[in-house]
Amino acid sequence: xxxxxxxxxxxxxIGVGVVFIQQSNPNLLDDxxxxxxxxxxxxxxxxxxxxQEDIPTQHVMSSYIRQLVPKNPYCKYFYDYLDSxxxxxxxxxxxxxxxxxxxxxxxxxxxxxxxxxxECFFTTYYAPKILLCGxxxxxxxxxxxxxxxxx
Numbered sequence: 001x002x003x004x005x006x007x008x009x010x011x012x013x014i015g016v017g018v019v020f021i022q023q024s025n026p027n028l029l030d031d032x033x034x035x036x037x038x039x040x041x042x043x044x045x046x047x048x049x050x051x052q053e054d055i056p057t058q059h060v061m062s063s064y065i066r067q068l069v070p071k072n073p074y075c076k077y078f079y080d081y082l083d084s085x086x087x088x089x090x091x092x093x094x095x096x097x098x099x100x101x102x103x104x105x106x107x108x109x110x111x112x113x114x115x116x117x118x119e120c121f122f123t124t125y126y127a128p129k130i131l132l133c134g135x136x137x138x139x140x141x142x143x144x145x146x147x148x149x150x151x
Contacts, residue, residue: 034135036082036091042133051120060118064126067111074104096134106130107139115145122147 051057068075078101085094096102105111107130115126127140127149140149 034096034133036085036094036096039096039133040091043129046125046128046133049120049124052124054120057118057120060114060121061125063117064111064114064121067114068105071110072105072108074101074108075106077101078105097136102134103136106134107136112139112144116147119147123149 052061077099081098081101085091088094115122115130122145127145127147131137131140132149138144
């Protein structure tokens with residue numbers, strides 16, 4: 001009986017802590033509600049960085065691009081979805097991460113491994129344009145990366 005009296009308040013305290021932590025770390029853009037218009041507007045604010053011209057970073061960018069479309073079926077689903085939106089032109093209401101295709105394409109383990117292999121690529125392109133603008137900011141910070149993304 002004494003164990004139950006200690007265990008129940010402990011669970012309650014842990015639950016309150018989890019809720020508090022989740023509320024104190026709001027997403028830049030919530031991945032469930034980022035529209036294509038918001039995504040495009042956000043991406044246009046990310047500036048080019050000179051380090052993206054470095055040869056190692058160029059190799060990572062090439063690997064990143066090669067990994068996306070041909071190897072991941074979710075990328076095809078995502079691009080098919082974008083094609084359907086192109087026809088309707090309803091960018092203000094079309095959700096970027098519909099059915100989690102965007103996340104499963106651009107934030108797959110394989111793609112994140114490639115992005116995390118080069119600090120310049122990760123901090124100046126992948127994190128700001130793909131993750132933060134796409135509402136997937138949880139992948140832009142530890143434990144998913146060791147790089148410091150300055151906002």
